[in-house]
Amino acid sequence: MPLKLLTPLALAFLAFLPARAPSRPVVAAGLDDVVLEPAPIDPDWILDGNPVARSGLHSRAADDLAETRVWECTAGSFRWQFVWEETVLILSGSVHVTAEDGSERVLSAGDVCYFEGGTSAVWTIPDHVRKIAFCRRKMPGPIALAVRLKRGAGG
Secondary structure, three states: OOHHHOOHHHHHHHHOOOOOOOOOOOOOOOHHHOOOEEOOOOHHHEEEOOOOEEEEEEEEOOOOOEEEEEEEEEEEEEEEEEOOEEEEEEEEEEEEEEEOOOOEEEEEOOOEEEEOOOEEEEEEEEEEEEEEEEEEOOOOHHHHHHHHHHHHOOO
């Protein structure tokens, strides 16, 4: 897409992009220091059982486009809607994941998995699962292109 097609909003956004250096260069906490609060699963998503989820924020990027969370859930099955892009590291327990394309995978402690934003997957948890989730919001197309162009130009 030629640069001339970028919307004025995207161009204005470029002027306000923060420097690459984060405002808080280090955010550290033990897993037990992250306070987990109830994070109910949408009842329309639940397929079986009564899964109870809790989540706690570890850190958030200065631009609010990314965050790291600790999340855990009890037994049950549900169709999770990934609004954000999400990479998970399973800390304990396990989950059987069925992707939209029908592919299946069991994730257990030590496994890492990526989920594209805007997709869904059926999560079946036999007992419990605990994970760290690295989440990133997708930027609208014109803004994402503007960012890539700016970074490619040494910005």
